[in-house]
Amino acid sequence: MQQLTPAGQNLVNDIASRYNLSTDSVINMLIAVNNGGGSMAQFNCPELGGSGQWMRGGMTMVGDMFNNGLKNTVDNLCNELANALANMEVFPKAPAGTRGSNQWWPSDLGVPFSSGAQNNLRYAIFPNRLAVDINGQVTVYDTLDNNISGVSQQQGGNTSLTFSSQYGTISVSSLPIVSGPGFSPAPAPQTNFLEPLPPVNTPEPVKQNLNTPSAPSTSGSMNLNSSSSNEIIQLIEKLSQLRDAGALTDDEYNTKKTDLLNRL
Structure with a gap:
Protein backbone atom coordinates (compact mmCIF):
# COMPACT_ATOMS: atom_id res chain seq x y z
CA MET A 1 0.00 0.00 0.00
CA GLN A 2 1.28 3.46 -0.91
CA GLN A 3 2.36 5.44 2.14
CA LEU A 4 0.44 8.66 2.75
CA THR A 5 1.07 11.74 4.84
CA PRO A 6 -1.43 12.42 7.66
CA ALA A 7 -3.08 15.01 5.43
CA GLY A 8 -3.19 12.51 2.59
CA GLN A 9 -4.80 9.86 4.79
CA ASN A 10 -7.45 12.35 5.96
CA LEU A 11 -8.13 13.23 2.31
CA VAL A 12 -8.57 9.57 1.39
CA ASN A 13 -10.91 8.90 4.32
CA ASP A 14 -13.04 11.97 3.51
CA ILE A 15 -13.35 11.16 -0.21
CA ALA A 16 -14.07 7.49 0.47
CA SER A 17 -16.92 8.51 2.76
CA ARG A 18 -18.42 11.08 0.37
CA TYR A 19 -18.14 8.90 -2.75
CA ASN A 20 -19.17 5.72 -0.95
CA LEU A 21 -15.93 3.99 -1.96
CA SER A 22 -13.40 1.90 -0.08
CA THR A 23 -10.17 3.62 0.95
CA ASP A 24 -8.24 1.14 -1.19
CA SER A 25 -10.16 2.27 -4.28
CA VAL A 26 -9.54 5.93 -3.50
CA ILE A 27 -5.83 5.29 -2.98
CA ASN A 28 -5.74 3.34 -6.26
CA MET A 29 -7.25 6.32 -8.08
CA LEU A 30 -5.01 8.77 -6.22
CA ILE A 31 -1.91 6.91 -7.37
CA ALA A 32 -3.23 6.74 -10.96
CA VAL A 33 -3.84 10.51 -11.04
CA ASN A 34 -0.47 11.19 -9.46
CA ASN A 35 1.30 8.96 -12.01
CA GLY A 36 -0.44 10.92 -14.75
CA GLY A 37 0.94 14.20 -13.46
CA GLY A 38 -2.49 15.36 -12.27
CA SER A 39 -3.80 15.65 -15.82
CA MET A 40 -4.61 12.07 -16.73
CA ALA A 41 -5.11 8.63 -15.19
CA GLN A 42 -5.31 5.05 -16.36
CA PHE A 43 -6.84 2.83 -13.73
CA ASN A 44 -8.37 -0.54 -12.97
CA CYS A 45 -10.78 -0.21 -10.09
CA PRO A 46 -13.59 -2.77 -9.68
CA GLU A 47 -15.72 -0.29 -7.70
CA LEU A 48 -15.55 2.13 -10.64
CA GLY A 49 -16.39 -0.29 -13.41
CA GLY A 50 -12.97 -1.90 -13.92
CA SER A 51 -10.48 -0.50 -16.42
CA GLY A 52 -10.83 3.11 -17.51
CA GLN A 53 -9.11 6.34 -18.49
CA TRP A 54 -9.47 9.93 -17.43
CA MET A 55 -8.11 13.12 -18.96
CA ARG A 56 -8.58 16.46 -17.28
CA GLY A 57 -10.93 18.56 -19.38
CA GLY A 58 -11.17 15.73 -21.89
CA MET A 59 -12.77 12.36 -22.32
CA THR A 60 -13.54 9.96 -19.47
CA MET A 61 -13.90 6.29 -20.34
CA VAL A 62 -15.13 3.52 -18.04
CA GLY A 63 -15.81 -0.17 -18.46
CA ASP A 64 -19.58 0.44 -18.57
CA MET A 65 -19.30 2.86 -21.49
CA PHE A 66 -22.98 3.92 -21.49
CA ASN A 67 -23.11 4.65 -17.75
CA ASN A 68 -22.96 8.43 -17.78
CA GLY A 69 -23.49 8.60 -14.02
CA LEU A 70 -20.34 6.51 -13.45
CA LYS A 71 -18.41 8.69 -15.90
CA ASN A 72 -19.40 11.81 -13.96
CA THR A 73 -18.36 10.16 -10.69
CA VAL A 74 -14.94 9.24 -12.08
CA ASP A 75 -14.46 12.72 -13.58
CA ASN A 76 -15.39 14.48 -10.34
CA LEU A 77 -13.26 12.11 -8.27
CA CYS A 78 -10.18 12.51 -10.44
CA ASN A 79 -10.52 16.28 -10.61
CA GLU A 80 -10.74 16.45 -6.82
CA LEU A 81 -7.73 14.20 -6.40
CA ALA A 82 -5.74 16.24 -8.95
CA ASN A 83 -6.53 19.46 -7.11
CA ALA A 84 -5.49 17.90 -3.80
CA LEU A 85 -2.19 16.72 -5.29
CA ALA A 86 -1.50 20.23 -6.56
CA ASN A 87 -2.27 21.98 -3.27
CA MET A 88 -1.20 19.67 -0.48
CA GLU A 89 1.43 17.11 0.38
CA VAL A 90 -0.39 13.80 -0.07
CA PHE A 91 2.64 11.51 -0.27
CA PRO A 92 5.80 11.78 1.84
CA LYS A 93 8.61 13.47 -0.05
CA ALA A 94 11.05 11.06 -1.62
CA PRO A 95 14.53 11.92 -2.87
CA ALA A 96 14.65 12.99 -6.50
CA GLY A 97 15.52 10.15 -8.80
CA THR A 98 13.76 7.48 -6.69
CA ARG A 99 10.59 5.59 -7.54
CA GLY A 100 8.48 7.22 -4.84
CA SER A 101 9.32 10.70 -6.05
CA ASN A 102 7.37 12.62 -8.66
CA GLN A 103 10.82 13.15 -10.18
CA TRP A 104 11.60 9.45 -10.55
CA TRP A 105 14.04 9.92 -13.45
CA PRO A 106 17.78 10.63 -12.95
CA GLY A 180 19.42 1.13 -17.00
CA PRO A 181 18.40 -2.45 -17.83
CA GLY A 182 16.53 -1.67 -21.03
CA PHE A 183 13.14 -2.79 -22.21
CA SER A 184 13.03 -6.33 -23.54
CA PRO A 185 11.24 -6.40 -26.89
CA ALA A 186 8.37 -8.78 -27.25
CA PRO A 187 9.48 -12.16 -28.53
CA ALA A 188 8.79 -12.78 -32.17
CA PRO A 189 5.77 -15.01 -32.64
CA GLN A 190 6.67 -18.60 -33.34
CA THR A 191 5.28 -20.15 -36.47
CA ASN A 192 4.65 -23.86 -36.58
CA PHE A 193 5.64 -25.05 -39.99
CA LEU A 194 4.31 -28.29 -41.39
CA GLU A 195 6.84 -31.04 -41.75
CA PRO A 196 7.85 -31.52 -45.38
CA LEU A 197 6.03 -34.28 -47.18
CA PRO A 198 8.12 -37.26 -48.27
CA PRO A 199 9.26 -37.02 -51.88
CA VAL A 200 7.00 -38.61 -54.43
CA ASN A 201 8.74 -41.16 -56.58
CA THR A 202 7.86 -40.07 -60.07
CA PRO A 203 9.65 -41.37 -63.13
CA GLU A 204 11.96 -38.89 -64.76
CA PRO A 205 10.95 -37.93 -68.30
CA VAL A 206 12.86 -39.56 -71.08
CA LYS A 207 15.55 -37.20 -72.31
CA GLN A 208 16.35 -37.37 -75.97
CA ASN A 209 19.94 -36.48 -76.75
CA LEU A 210 19.75 -35.16 -80.28
CA ASN A 211 23.49 -35.08 -80.66
CA THR A 212 24.51 -38.56 -79.55
CA PRO A 213 21.79 -41.23 -79.83
CA SER A 214 21.91 -43.98 -77.28
CA ALA A 215 20.54 -47.52 -77.21
CA PRO A 216 17.18 -48.09 -75.50
CA SER A 217 17.23 -49.49 -71.97
CA THR A 218 14.43 -50.78 -69.77
CA SER A 219 13.65 -47.18 -68.74
CA GLY A 220 13.09 -46.06 -72.31
CA SER A 221 16.44 -44.35 -72.95
CA MET A 222 18.61 -45.34 -75.92
CA ASN A 223 22.19 -46.52 -75.79
CA LEU A 224 24.03 -45.94 -79.07
CA ASN A 225 27.41 -47.17 -77.92
CA SER A 226 26.86 -50.73 -79.28
CA SER A 227 28.16 -51.51 -82.76
CA SER A 228 25.93 -54.54 -83.20
CA SER A 229 23.99 -54.48 -86.49
CA ASN A 230 20.83 -55.78 -84.84
CA GLU A 231 20.93 -53.08 -82.20
CA ILE A 232 21.47 -50.38 -84.84
CA ILE A 233 18.46 -51.64 -86.78
CA GLN A 234 16.39 -51.59 -83.59
CA LEU A 235 17.55 -48.04 -82.95
CA ILE A 236 16.46 -46.97 -86.41
CA GLU A 237 13.05 -48.45 -85.68
CA LYS A 238 12.94 -46.49 -82.43
CA LEU A 239 13.86 -43.32 -84.23
CA SER A 240 11.08 -43.97 -86.70
CA GLN A 241 8.62 -44.35 -83.87
CA LEU A 242 9.83 -41.07 -82.31
CA ARG A 243 9.42 -39.32 -85.64
CA ASP A 244 5.89 -40.70 -86.04
CA ALA A 245 5.09 -39.56 -82.50
CA GLY A 246 6.31 -36.05 -83.31
CA ALA A 247 9.32 -36.20 -80.97
CA LEU A 248 11.71 -35.87 -83.93
CA THR A 249 11.45 -33.85 -87.11
CA ASP A 250 12.07 -35.47 -90.47
CA ASP A 251 15.46 -33.75 -90.73
CA GLU A 252 16.51 -34.97 -87.27
CA TYR A 253 15.30 -38.48 -88.11
CA ASN A 254 17.18 -38.59 -91.40
CA THR A 255 20.37 -37.23 -89.79
CA LYS A 256 20.35 -39.83 -87.03
CA LYS A 257 19.37 -42.60 -89.43
CA THR A 258 22.30 -41.73 -91.70
CA ASP A 259 24.66 -41.66 -88.73
CA LEU A 260 23.49 -45.09 -87.60
CA LEU A 261 23.71 -46.60 -91.08
CA ASN A 262 27.30 -45.37 -91.36
CA ARG A 263 28.15 -47.55 -88.36
CA LEU A 264 27.11 -50.80 -90.05
Missing part, protein backbone atom coordinates in the same frame (compact mmCIF):
# COMPACT_ATOMS: atom_id res chain seq x y z
CA SER A 107 18.12 14.18 -11.62
CA ASP A 108 20.76 15.15 -14.19
CA LEU A 109 18.11 15.00 -16.93
CA GLY A 110 16.41 18.12 -15.58
CA VAL A 111 12.76 18.88 -16.24
CA PRO A 112 10.91 16.91 -18.95
CA PHE A 113 8.83 18.70 -21.55
CA SER A 114 6.35 15.81 -21.49
CA SER A 115 5.58 12.92 -19.15
CA GLY A 116 2.86 10.38 -18.54
CA ALA A 117 1.95 7.01 -17.12
CA GLN A 118 0.15 3.91 -18.32
CA ASN A 119 -0.49 0.75 -16.30
CA ASN A 120 2.87 -0.22 -14.75
CA LEU A 121 4.81 2.18 -16.96
CA ARG A 122 5.90 5.81 -16.62
CA TYR A 123 7.81 7.87 -19.13
CA ALA A 124 9.39 11.31 -19.32
CA ILE A 125 10.68 12.96 -22.49
CA PHE A 126 13.71 15.26 -22.50
CA PRO A 127 15.81 16.78 -25.28
CA ASN A 128 17.58 13.78 -26.87
CA ARG A 129 16.58 11.51 -23.98
CA LEU A 130 13.64 9.27 -23.07
CA ALA A 131 13.31 7.91 -19.51
CA VAL A 132 11.06 4.87 -19.00
CA ASP A 133 10.11 3.40 -15.63
CA ILE A 134 8.70 -0.14 -15.75
CA ASN A 135 7.93 -1.70 -12.37
CA GLY A 136 10.53 0.49 -10.65
CA GLN A 137 13.32 -0.10 -13.16
CA VAL A 138 14.33 3.10 -14.94
CA THR A 139 16.03 3.05 -18.33
CA VAL A 140 17.27 6.13 -20.16
CA TYR A 141 17.43 5.99 -23.96
CA ASP A 142 19.13 8.19 -26.53
CA THR A 143 16.34 9.41 -28.81
CA LEU A 144 18.80 10.28 -31.60
CA ASP A 145 17.10 12.64 -34.06
CA ASN A 146 13.56 11.52 -33.20
CA ASN A 147 11.07 14.17 -32.10
CA ILE A 148 8.98 12.10 -29.71
CA SER A 149 5.35 13.04 -29.41
CA GLY A 150 4.05 10.13 -27.34
CA VAL A 151 4.78 6.70 -25.90
CA SER A 152 2.35 3.78 -25.95
CA GLN A 153 2.26 0.32 -24.43
CA GLN A 154 0.37 -2.44 -26.20
CA GLN A 155 -0.71 -5.45 -24.19
CA GLY A 156 -1.97 -8.86 -25.12
CA GLY A 157 -0.14 -12.08 -25.83
CA ASN A 158 2.98 -9.98 -26.16
CA THR A 159 3.90 -6.59 -24.80
CA SER A 160 5.54 -3.89 -26.87
CA LEU A 161 6.61 -0.34 -26.10
CA THR A 162 6.58 2.14 -28.96
CA PHE A 163 6.80 5.89 -29.50
CA SER A 164 5.64 8.28 -32.19
CA SER A 165 8.07 10.54 -34.01
CA GLN A 166 8.36 12.34 -37.33
CA TYR A 167 9.39 8.96 -38.78
CA GLY A 168 6.23 7.20 -37.64
CA THR A 169 5.87 4.53 -34.96
CA ILE A 170 9.19 3.16 -33.71
CA SER A 171 10.01 0.53 -31.09
CA VAL A 172 11.67 1.88 -27.94
CA SER A 173 13.89 -1.22 -27.87
CA SER A 174 15.53 0.01 -31.09
CA LEU A 175 17.00 3.07 -29.33
CA PRO A 176 20.52 3.06 -27.82
CA ILE A 177 20.50 2.61 -24.03
CA VAL A 178 22.25 5.34 -22.03
CA SER A 179 21.64 3.75 -18.62
Whole structure:
Protein backbone atom coordinates (compact mmCIF):
# COMPACT_ATOMS: atom_id res chain seq x y z
CA MET A 1 0.00 0.00 0.00
CA GLN A 2 1.28 3.46 -0.91
CA GLN A 3 2.36 5.44 2.14
CA LEU A 4 0.44 8.66 2.75
CA THR A 5 1.07 11.74 4.84
CA PRO A 6 -1.43 12.42 7.66
CA ALA A 7 -3.08 15.01 5.43
CA GLY A 8 -3.19 12.51 2.59
CA GLN A 9 -4.80 9.86 4.79
CA ASN A 10 -7.45 12.35 5.96
CA LEU A 11 -8.13 13.23 2.31
CA VAL A 12 -8.57 9.57 1.39
CA ASN A 13 -10.91 8.90 4.32
CA ASP A 14 -13.04 11.97 3.51
CA ILE A 15 -13.35 11.16 -0.21
CA ALA A 16 -14.07 7.49 0.47
CA SER A 17 -16.92 8.51 2.76
CA ARG A 18 -18.42 11.08 0.37
CA TYR A 19 -18.14 8.90 -2.75
CA ASN A 20 -19.17 5.72 -0.95
CA LEU A 21 -15.93 3.99 -1.96
CA SER A 22 -13.40 1.90 -0.08
CA THR A 23 -10.17 3.62 0.95
CA ASP A 24 -8.24 1.14 -1.19
CA SER A 25 -10.16 2.27 -4.28
CA VAL A 26 -9.54 5.93 -3.50
CA ILE A 27 -5.83 5.29 -2.98
CA ASN A 28 -5.74 3.34 -6.26
CA MET A 29 -7.25 6.32 -8.08
CA LEU A 30 -5.01 8.77 -6.22
CA ILE A 31 -1.91 6.91 -7.37
CA ALA A 32 -3.23 6.74 -10.96
CA VAL A 33 -3.84 10.51 -11.04
CA ASN A 34 -0.47 11.19 -9.46
CA ASN A 35 1.30 8.96 -12.01
CA GLY A 36 -0.44 10.92 -14.75
CA GLY A 37 0.94 14.20 -13.46
CA GLY A 38 -2.49 15.36 -12.27
CA SER A 39 -3.80 15.65 -15.82
CA MET A 40 -4.61 12.07 -16.73
CA ALA A 41 -5.11 8.63 -15.19
CA GLN A 42 -5.31 5.05 -16.36
CA PHE A 43 -6.84 2.83 -13.73
CA ASN A 44 -8.37 -0.54 -12.97
CA CYS A 45 -10.78 -0.21 -10.09
CA PRO A 46 -13.59 -2.77 -9.68
CA GLU A 47 -15.72 -0.29 -7.70
CA LEU A 48 -15.55 2.13 -10.64
CA GLY A 49 -16.39 -0.29 -13.41
CA GLY A 50 -12.97 -1.90 -13.92
CA SER A 51 -10.48 -0.50 -16.42
CA GLY A 52 -10.83 3.11 -17.51
CA GLN A 53 -9.11 6.34 -18.49
CA TRP A 54 -9.47 9.93 -17.43
CA MET A 55 -8.11 13.12 -18.96
CA ARG A 56 -8.58 16.46 -17.28
CA GLY A 57 -10.93 18.56 -19.38
CA GLY A 58 -11.17 15.73 -21.89
CA MET A 59 -12.77 12.36 -22.32
CA THR A 60 -13.54 9.96 -19.47
CA MET A 61 -13.90 6.29 -20.34
CA VAL A 62 -15.13 3.52 -18.04
CA GLY A 63 -15.81 -0.17 -18.46
CA ASP A 64 -19.58 0.44 -18.57
CA MET A 65 -19.30 2.86 -21.49
CA PHE A 66 -22.98 3.92 -21.49
CA ASN A 67 -23.11 4.65 -17.75
CA ASN A 68 -22.96 8.43 -17.78
CA GLY A 69 -23.49 8.60 -14.02
CA LEU A 70 -20.34 6.51 -13.45
CA LYS A 71 -18.41 8.69 -15.90
CA ASN A 72 -19.40 11.81 -13.96
CA THR A 73 -18.36 10.16 -10.69
CA VAL A 74 -14.94 9.24 -12.08
CA ASP A 75 -14.46 12.72 -13.58
CA ASN A 76 -15.39 14.48 -10.34
CA LEU A 77 -13.26 12.11 -8.27
CA CYS A 78 -10.18 12.51 -10.44
CA ASN A 79 -10.52 16.28 -10.61
CA GLU A 80 -10.74 16.45 -6.82
CA LEU A 81 -7.73 14.20 -6.40
CA ALA A 82 -5.74 16.24 -8.95
CA ASN A 83 -6.53 19.46 -7.11
CA ALA A 84 -5.49 17.90 -3.80
CA LEU A 85 -2.19 16.72 -5.29
CA ALA A 86 -1.50 20.23 -6.56
CA ASN A 87 -2.27 21.98 -3.27
CA MET A 88 -1.20 19.67 -0.48
CA GLU A 89 1.43 17.11 0.38
CA VAL A 90 -0.39 13.80 -0.07
CA PHE A 91 2.64 11.51 -0.27
CA PRO A 92 5.80 11.78 1.84
CA LYS A 93 8.61 13.47 -0.05
CA ALA A 94 11.05 11.06 -1.62
CA PRO A 95 14.53 11.92 -2.87
CA ALA A 96 14.65 12.99 -6.50
CA GLY A 97 15.52 10.15 -8.80
CA THR A 98 13.76 7.48 -6.69
CA ARG A 99 10.59 5.59 -7.54
CA GLY A 100 8.48 7.22 -4.84
CA SER A 101 9.32 10.70 -6.05
CA ASN A 102 7.37 12.62 -8.66
CA GLN A 103 10.82 13.15 -10.18
CA TRP A 104 11.60 9.45 -10.55
CA TRP A 105 14.04 9.92 -13.45
CA PRO A 106 17.78 10.63 -12.95
CA SER A 107 18.12 14.18 -11.62
CA ASP A 108 20.76 15.15 -14.19
CA LEU A 109 18.11 15.00 -16.93
CA GLY A 110 16.41 18.12 -15.58
CA VAL A 111 12.76 18.88 -16.24
CA PRO A 112 10.91 16.91 -18.95
CA PHE A 113 8.83 18.70 -21.55
CA SER A 114 6.35 15.81 -21.49
CA SER A 115 5.58 12.92 -19.15
CA GLY A 116 2.86 10.38 -18.54
CA ALA A 117 1.95 7.01 -17.12
CA GLN A 118 0.15 3.91 -18.32
CA ASN A 119 -0.49 0.75 -16.30
CA ASN A 120 2.87 -0.22 -14.75
CA LEU A 121 4.81 2.18 -16.96
CA ARG A 122 5.90 5.81 -16.62
CA TYR A 123 7.81 7.87 -19.13
CA ALA A 124 9.39 11.31 -19.32
CA ILE A 125 10.68 12.96 -22.49
CA PHE A 126 13.71 15.26 -22.50
CA PRO A 127 15.81 16.78 -25.28
CA ASN A 128 17.58 13.78 -26.87
CA ARG A 129 16.58 11.51 -23.98
CA LEU A 130 13.64 9.27 -23.07
CA ALA A 131 13.31 7.91 -19.51
CA VAL A 132 11.06 4.87 -19.00
CA ASP A 133 10.11 3.40 -15.63
CA ILE A 134 8.70 -0.14 -15.75
CA ASN A 135 7.93 -1.70 -12.37
CA GLY A 136 10.53 0.49 -10.65
CA GLN A 137 13.32 -0.10 -13.16
CA VAL A 138 14.33 3.10 -14.94
CA THR A 139 16.03 3.05 -18.33
CA VAL A 140 17.27 6.13 -20.16
CA TYR A 141 17.43 5.99 -23.96
CA ASP A 142 19.13 8.19 -26.53
CA THR A 143 16.34 9.41 -28.81
CA LEU A 144 18.80 10.28 -31.60
CA ASP A 145 17.10 12.64 -34.06
CA ASN A 146 13.56 11.52 -33.20
CA ASN A 147 11.07 14.17 -32.10
CA ILE A 148 8.98 12.10 -29.71
CA SER A 149 5.35 13.04 -29.41
CA GLY A 150 4.05 10.13 -27.34
CA VAL A 151 4.78 6.70 -25.90
CA SER A 152 2.35 3.78 -25.95
CA GLN A 153 2.26 0.32 -24.43
CA GLN A 154 0.37 -2.44 -26.20
CA GLN A 155 -0.71 -5.45 -24.19
CA GLY A 156 -1.97 -8.86 -25.12
CA GLY A 157 -0.14 -12.08 -25.83
CA ASN A 158 2.98 -9.98 -26.16
CA THR A 159 3.90 -6.59 -24.80
CA SER A 160 5.54 -3.89 -26.87
CA LEU A 161 6.61 -0.34 -26.10
CA THR A 162 6.58 2.14 -28.96
CA PHE A 163 6.80 5.89 -29.50
CA SER A 164 5.64 8.28 -32.19
CA SER A 165 8.07 10.54 -34.01
CA GLN A 166 8.36 12.34 -37.33
CA TYR A 167 9.39 8.96 -38.78
CA GLY A 168 6.23 7.20 -37.64
CA THR A 169 5.87 4.53 -34.96
CA ILE A 170 9.19 3.16 -33.71
CA SER A 171 10.01 0.53 -31.09
CA VAL A 172 11.67 1.88 -27.94
CA SER A 173 13.89 -1.22 -27.87
CA SER A 174 15.53 0.01 -31.09
CA LEU A 175 17.00 3.07 -29.33
CA PRO A 176 20.52 3.06 -27.82
CA ILE A 177 20.50 2.61 -24.03
CA VAL A 178 22.25 5.34 -22.03
CA SER A 179 21.64 3.75 -18.62
CA GLY A 180 19.42 1.13 -17.00
CA PRO A 181 18.40 -2.45 -17.83
CA GLY A 182 16.53 -1.67 -21.03
CA PHE A 183 13.14 -2.79 -22.21
CA SER A 184 13.03 -6.33 -23.54
CA PRO A 185 11.24 -6.40 -26.89
CA ALA A 186 8.37 -8.78 -27.25
CA PRO A 187 9.48 -12.16 -28.53
CA ALA A 188 8.79 -12.78 -32.17
CA PRO A 189 5.77 -15.01 -32.64
CA GLN A 190 6.67 -18.60 -33.34
CA THR A 191 5.28 -20.15 -36.47
CA ASN A 192 4.65 -23.86 -36.58
CA PHE A 193 5.64 -25.05 -39.99
CA LEU A 194 4.31 -28.29 -41.39
CA GLU A 195 6.84 -31.04 -41.75
CA PRO A 196 7.85 -31.52 -45.38
CA LEU A 197 6.03 -34.28 -47.18
CA PRO A 198 8.12 -37.26 -48.27
CA PRO A 199 9.26 -37.02 -51.88
CA VAL A 200 7.00 -38.61 -54.43
CA ASN A 201 8.74 -41.16 -56.58
CA THR A 202 7.86 -40.07 -60.07
CA PRO A 203 9.65 -41.37 -63.13
CA GLU A 204 11.96 -38.89 -64.76
CA PRO A 205 10.95 -37.93 -68.30
CA VAL A 206 12.86 -39.56 -71.08
CA LYS A 207 15.55 -37.20 -72.31
CA GLN A 208 16.35 -37.37 -75.97
CA ASN A 209 19.94 -36.48 -76.75
CA LEU A 210 19.75 -35.16 -80.28
CA ASN A 211 23.49 -35.08 -80.66
CA THR A 212 24.51 -38.56 -79.55
CA PRO A 213 21.79 -41.23 -79.83
CA SER A 214 21.91 -43.98 -77.28
CA ALA A 215 20.54 -47.52 -77.21
CA PRO A 216 17.18 -48.09 -75.50
CA SER A 217 17.23 -49.49 -71.97
CA THR A 218 14.43 -50.78 -69.77
CA SER A 219 13.65 -47.18 -68.74
CA GLY A 220 13.09 -46.06 -72.31
CA SER A 221 16.44 -44.35 -72.95
CA MET A 222 18.61 -45.34 -75.92
CA ASN A 223 22.19 -46.52 -75.79
CA LEU A 224 24.03 -45.94 -79.07
CA ASN A 225 27.41 -47.17 -77.92
CA SER A 226 26.86 -50.73 -79.28
CA SER A 227 28.16 -51.51 -82.76
CA SER A 228 25.93 -54.54 -83.20
CA SER A 229 23.99 -54.48 -86.49
CA ASN A 230 20.83 -55.78 -84.84
CA GLU A 231 20.93 -53.08 -82.20
CA ILE A 232 21.47 -50.38 -84.84
CA ILE A 233 18.46 -51.64 -86.78
CA GLN A 234 16.39 -51.59 -83.59
CA LEU A 235 17.55 -48.04 -82.95
CA ILE A 236 16.46 -46.97 -86.41
CA GLU A 237 13.05 -48.45 -85.68
CA LYS A 238 12.94 -46.49 -82.43
CA LEU A 239 13.86 -43.32 -84.23
CA SER A 240 11.08 -43.97 -86.70
CA GLN A 241 8.62 -44.35 -83.87
CA LEU A 242 9.83 -41.07 -82.31
CA ARG A 243 9.42 -39.32 -85.64
CA ASP A 244 5.89 -40.70 -86.04
CA ALA A 245 5.09 -39.56 -82.50
CA GLY A 246 6.31 -36.05 -83.31
CA ALA A 247 9.32 -36.20 -80.97
CA LEU A 248 11.71 -35.87 -83.93
CA THR A 249 11.45 -33.85 -87.11
CA ASP A 250 12.07 -35.47 -90.47
CA ASP A 251 15.46 -33.75 -90.73
CA GLU A 252 16.51 -34.97 -87.27
CA TYR A 253 15.30 -38.48 -88.11
CA ASN A 254 17.18 -38.59 -91.40
CA THR A 255 20.37 -37.23 -89.79
CA LYS A 256 20.35 -39.83 -87.03
CA LYS A 257 19.37 -42.60 -89.43
CA THR A 258 22.30 -41.73 -91.70
CA ASP A 259 24.66 -41.66 -88.73
CA LEU A 260 23.49 -45.09 -87.60
CA LEU A 261 23.71 -46.60 -91.08
CA ASN A 262 27.30 -45.37 -91.36
CA ARG A 263 28.15 -47.55 -88.36
CA LEU A 264 27.11 -50.80 -90.05
